[in-house]
Structure formats: C-alpha cells, structure tokens
Amino acid sequence: MALNTPDSDPSAFRGTSPGLRLILFIILSLTLMVFDYQNQHLKNVRRFLEWSVYPLQVAVNAPAALGRWASESLSTRADLIEDNETMRHKILIQSGHLQRMAALEAENVRLRALLESTAKVGERVLIAEIMSVDMNPFRHQIIVNKGSKDGAFEGQALIDAQGVVGQITRDQIVKSEAILITDADHAVPVEIVRNQLRTIAMGTGDRDHLSLPFLPRNGDVRRGDLLVTSGLGGTFPAGYPVAMVDEVLDISGEPFLTVTATPTAALNRVREVLLLWPGDEAPPEIATNTDQAENEMADGDQP
Amino acid sequence: MSRNNRRMWPVWLVLMATVTFAALPLPDWLQPVRPPLAAMAVIYWSMMWPQRFGLGSAWFVGLFLDILQGALLGQHAIALAAVAYLTLKFHLQIRIFPLWQLTVTVFSLLAINSLILLLIDGYAGNPLGGLARWSQVLTGAILWPLVMGLMDRLRESLKSQDRTIL
Structure with missing residues (x-):
C-alpha cells in the first residue's frame, strides 16, 4: 500500500471491486443467517463465539x-442485624410450612x-446470577452466569422465589x-x-403482562385466579406459579376471551434465579424451543 | 503494512467500545433513545479512512454485534456491510457536505441500517419493536455532530502519523 495514495484513487478498494465484495459479504451473511436460523449447524461455532465475548460482558457487568x-x-x-432477624423469622415460618x-x-x-400413577419426583436446583448486560432491545433476553459447564441445558426452566422466570435458549460454556416468559415469542x-382449566400463557413483549388468548368465552376464569405451570410440553415442571389473572374481557363477537395476567415472578427486579433439573437428573433429550412452542400452541387450540 | 496496522489499533479500540455500548445496561426508559453508536462509527471511518476501513471491517463489527446481542449471526453484519458500501461509494461527495447535510445523510444511512435489520427480524419472525427502532435512528442523527467531533479528534491525532488519512 503506497502511503501517498490520494483518496480518490480507485485502489482504495483493494483488489476486487466494492460491488462484488458487497455481494460476497451478502452471500456470506445470508448463508450464516440461514444456518443459524435452523439452530443446529452453527451451535458449536456459536458457543465458541459467545464464549469469546464473555470477557466483554463481564466488563460491562462489572460496574453493577x-x-x-x-x-x-x-x-x-x-442493617445486618435487622436483615438477619427478618431472615431468621422467615426461615422459622417457612420451616413451619415445610x-x-x-x-x-x-x-x-x-x-x-x-x-x-407415578409419584412426582424431587427437583434439583442451582442458583444463578443474572448479568447486567443488555441484549436485543426488542426481546426479553437475559444472560445468567451458569453454563453447560455447570450442567445447564437448552430448554431448562428458570424460577425465582415467586414464580417462573423463563427458560434457557442457548447454553454456553x-x-x-x-x-423471559414475557418475551413476545414465548409461551x-x-x-x-x-x-385445573388448562391453557397457554403467551408473552406480550411487556414485562408486566402475559396474555391468555385461547380461553373460550364460556371458560371459567376470574380476576385473581392463580396460574401455575401444567407440566405439559415437558419444559416447565408442573406446579410452579406463573401469573395472576388481572383482567377478563368478554368482547361480544370475539370467539375467545381477552385475558391478561401479571407474572408472579419479579421479572423487572430479579437478580438471582434458580435453574431447575426436573427429576434430579438432566434429561439428555429436550425438544428445541420452536418445536416446544408449536406443541404448546397445538395443545392450546383444543380447550 | 505492519507499520500501518499498528496505527489502526486506536480505531479498533473505539469500534469495540461502540459495540460494547450496545450491551451496556440502560434503564428501560432510556432503551428507545440508545444511539446506534457502532453503526455511526462504521459510517465515520468508512467515510474518512476508506483506504484502511472497508466492507470487511464493517462486516466484522456487525458480526461482533450479532454475537453480543444474541441476534441471528450475520444480521447486523449484512446491514453494516451495506451501509459501509453506500458510504464508500459516496464518500467523496458526503465528506464535503456542510454539517447539517451530513447529518441528514447519516440519518438516512442509519435508517437503511435499521430497515435491513427490521426486514430480517420480520422474515425470521422476531418481535419488530415498533417505534423504538426508529427513535434510536433519530437519536443517532441528533448525536452525530458530537460523535463526529470526538472521532475527528482521534483522526487528527492519527493524521500526523499516517498520510493516507485525510
């Protein structure tokens, strides 16, 4: 590269013409996107790439x-004495319940x-911390500091002290x-x-609301009803609280009720979550996220 | 070549900083006005230093953004490569624009960037984000004079060492 090249010189674009290079890059990106969309072929490449940006995410997380x-x-x-006292009281009350x-x-x-029928088996849990890192602004995604090294797997359920938080979409090292359950693509x-009326709670893209779009107009649902996971679909173990119904609207002419619910988990404030291993052992085969959603949709259509 | 590459590192440092900015935790109410700093930096450097910063560099910046944001691999990469191509194509005209005209041009480039991202999100079935996407473009354009001023300073300091910089 000559140092004296005036900037109008076409050699600014080294080698191939810029149009051709653009086309090459477009083809490369499209190929990557198609393979990544199918979610299987690039899994390991992606795992490695994501692992390589981990230091950067740690740096971003550092101030928080x-x-x-x-x-x-x-x-x-x-303060500590006071904290300690409230916690002791809490433990006393909860062991009473237990x-x-x-x-x-x-x-x-x-x-x-x-x-x-088979007895419900116990569940193993692990505490994970949510990193203060922003992801895609239009989705409700979080990063937790436990990966496949700790046994986390794709499709694993996350809960907090009050209810279901979400599920793992990509386990990295x-x-x-x-x-989160409020992501617009989540159900x-x-x-x-x-x-025991079963239905599907869909995310709305708003952190305070879930919607229940598949309840027929004669469905028995009231304001204040507690929704818990039904265990269908296999991702979320049965019996964990998900949301509380806030509003039931019966709009005439619509085939379904318009029901909104508020998640019981503190999705905006939660800093620590629990990873769940249903049945004490991580099952090796878990359906992919999209398959799951489709199955869930199919279940929901038949009330 | 290696002598020149040494001087690229401040530019790459700035680019990495702008990419990291996309992952910086902001409160929810600030999300819609988070400026697309990485795209702005790509526009700046492909306009001001086309000899050293081209489509390939823009593509890598985009790929890095994809990894950090958990987006489809190649989504930001394709958008930034297209923006860098347009900037390179017209860099001689754009560079001599008065500031307001330049800002308008940057606004349209950022809009093209967002439009490509939106198309891919739509095609992949991801949430579209509504108006927040476009308010980010607007913030980017409003902050352009400031960002350009800061980048100009860096360029001035590099200029004394490398004569290919204008």
Missing part, C-alpha cells in the same frame, strides 16, 4: 456487580400409588442466554389452580 458488592460490604452493623409439606408429600405419594402451558 461492584455497586452491589459495595452496598453489601458497606452496610452497617444495625413440616406439613413433608406429611402432605408422603400422603400425595400414597394417593398416587393408589391411583397407580460459562453462561447461558435465556428468554408457557399453564392451568388455573382453582379448577
């Missing part, structure tokens, strides 16, 4: 992490044995990408606790 660390380590003795839970669980297993199979 530092802030949390500072507020934790600078909290006063009085005492009855053990008896109930035993009873449940006995009853299920009578009905000759040291971290995973997950989508959770749910049932109403009050009457």
